[in-house]
Amino acid sequence: xxxxxxxxxxxxxxxxxxxxxxxxxxxxxxxxxxxQRQELIEVDLKTVIDxxxxxxxxxxxxxxxxxxQVDYQVTYDGKLLIDVAVRPCGTAKYTxxxxxxxxxxxxxxxxxxxxxxxxxxWENDRGAYRVYGPALQRTGEKSFGMDVWTKNTPEIVVEDRxxxxxxxxxxxxxxxxxxxxxxxxxxxxxxxxxxxxxxGLDCYSVGATLGCGTPALMDGKELIYPYCYKDYEILDNGxxxxxxxxxYHPAKVKKDExxxxxxxxxxxxxxxxxxxxVWYEGLSKPCDFASGVVIHSDDKExxxxxxxxxxxxxxxxxxxKHNFQVYVAALFPFGDVTTxxxxxxxxxxxxxxxxxxxxxxxxxNQRYTYYAGSAWSKGDVRNQRxxxxxxxxxxxxxxxxxxxxxx
Numbered sequence: 129x130x131x132x133x134x135x136x137x138x139x140x141x142x143x144x145x146x147x148x149x150x151x152x153x154x155x156x157x158x159x160x161x162x163x164q165r166q167e168l169i170e171v172d173l174k175t176v177i178d179x180x181x182x183x184x185x186x187x188x189x190x191x192x193x194x195x196x197q198v199d200y201q202v203t204y205d206g207k208l209l210i211d212v213a214v215r216p217c218g219t220a221k222y223t224x225x226x227x228x229x230x231x232x233x234x235x236x237x238x239x240x241x242x243x244x245x246x247x248x249x250w251e252n253d254r255g256a257y258r259v260y261g262p263a264l265q266r267t268g269e270k271s272f273g274m275d276v277w278t279k280n281t282p283e284i285v286v287e288d289r290x291x292x293x294x295x296x297x298x299x300x301x302x303x304x305x306x307x308x309x310x311x312x313x314x315x316x317x318x319x320x321x322x323x324x325x326x327x328g329l330d331c332y333s334v335g336a337t338l339g340c341g342t343p344a345l346m347d348g349k350e351l352i353y354p355y356c357y358k359d360y361e362i363l364d365n366g367x368x369x370x371x372x373x374x375x376y377h378p379a380k381v382k383k384d385e386x387x388x389x390x391x392x393x394x395x396x397x398x399x400x401x402x403x404x405x406v407w408y409e410g411l412s413k414p415c416d417f418a419s420g421v422v423i424h425s426d427d428k429e430x431x432x433x434x435x436x437x438x439x440x441x442x443x444x445x446x447x448x449k450h451n452f453q454v455y456v457a458a459l460f461p462f463g464d465v466t467t468x469x470x471x472x473x474x475x476x477x478x479x480x481x482x483x484x485x486x487x488x489x490x491x492x493n494q495r496y497t498y499y500a501g502s503a504w505s506k507g508d509v510r511n512q513r514x515x516x517x518x519x520x521x522x523x524x525x526x527x528x529x530x531x532x533x534x535x
């Protein structure tokens with residue numbers, strides 16, 4: 129009798145198929161372009177869990193057409209990120225179902241480093257970045273812009289670099305006090321994050337500039353630099369997206385006016401570009417806004433001004449010894465910007481000026497979104513021509529996002 133009942137269950141798929149379907153959601157991703165797309169998509173999390181009858185605490189998995197688990201992330205603002213691949217003019221389907229996901233690889237990560245004067249540094253599989261904090265500002269050092277750290281590995285490496293550099297500095301101080309210059313130099317060669325130990329380094333010169341894509345207000349032709357951040361909150365921290373919200377010390381737009389800058393920056397797996405949304409609190413009237421990249425005296429002719437982007441082949445802080453380049457860009461797909469060079473009357477310390485995108489009359493609490501990022505000639509972009517192609521491909525993807533349906 130039990131055998132007959134078991135056979136009856138096996139030969140009666142319809143009810144059980146219905147039960148399974150009621151607990152799954154299909155995400156269809158359509159690529160209307162004639163190029164391969166590999167990127168993150170955003171899906172409204174509430175829509176997904178409502179369709180599946182789940183609560184926000186119920187675990188789920190995302191699978192591709194083979195039934196393999198796909199990496200995903202739930203963001204601070206209620207988005208479900210899925211890492212997708214879609215053929216040219218093709219579609220891809222992903223299934224979401226209840227279940228406990230396997231551990232996912234961490235592709236992006238960031239944190240604040242009090243051991244390095246409150247740096248906030250973050251990275252993905254293509255590059256790394258940092259901004260400077262209150263402890264650095266208290267020293268009086270003038271470092272305003274966003275820094276670039278190069279990478280040629282998808283692994284998370286920034287924290288190891290900070291640790292090795294910090295430990296090396298302790299030993300170097302001991303050797304310095306003992307007058308042991310040879311051991312000091314050996315330790316520096318072994319541990320400094322300003323040297324490449326096989327996966328990249330910090331070789332981008334920032335100082336009192338915008339660096340790579342820092343936002344700034346303008347007073348006529350003068351940039352009003354932010355200093356170091358005042359407060360921060362890390363909103364997302366992998367495995368696919370890092371997001372940080374920052375506020376900056378008041379910038380003096382006028383003699384009697386204090387302005388607070390608010391900035392949200394995010395970096396996704398697989399992207400060369402940070403998404404940056406900025407707004408200003410305390411503006412009594414609209415003010416011109418700018419962002420861009422610093423131009424150094426070496427390779428100053430490599431600046432490219434597009435209609436809605438600026439890009440540059442940066443020579444590094446020691447061109448003749450490094451013999452490679454760091455590619456940087458600021459992209460402005462939203463809003464009518466004017467791109468131009470803003471050069472110093474008297475270049476100093478190897479700085480010629482900036483390549484900028486300027487937006488006229490940004491209002492009080494008016495949000496503006498743009499992108500800034502980098503690549504490395506020893507990493508995923510070998511020369512400036514490839515960097516130009518990467519920029520164009522990214523801008524096309526922003527203009528024509530993948531179409532996503534939930535069923």
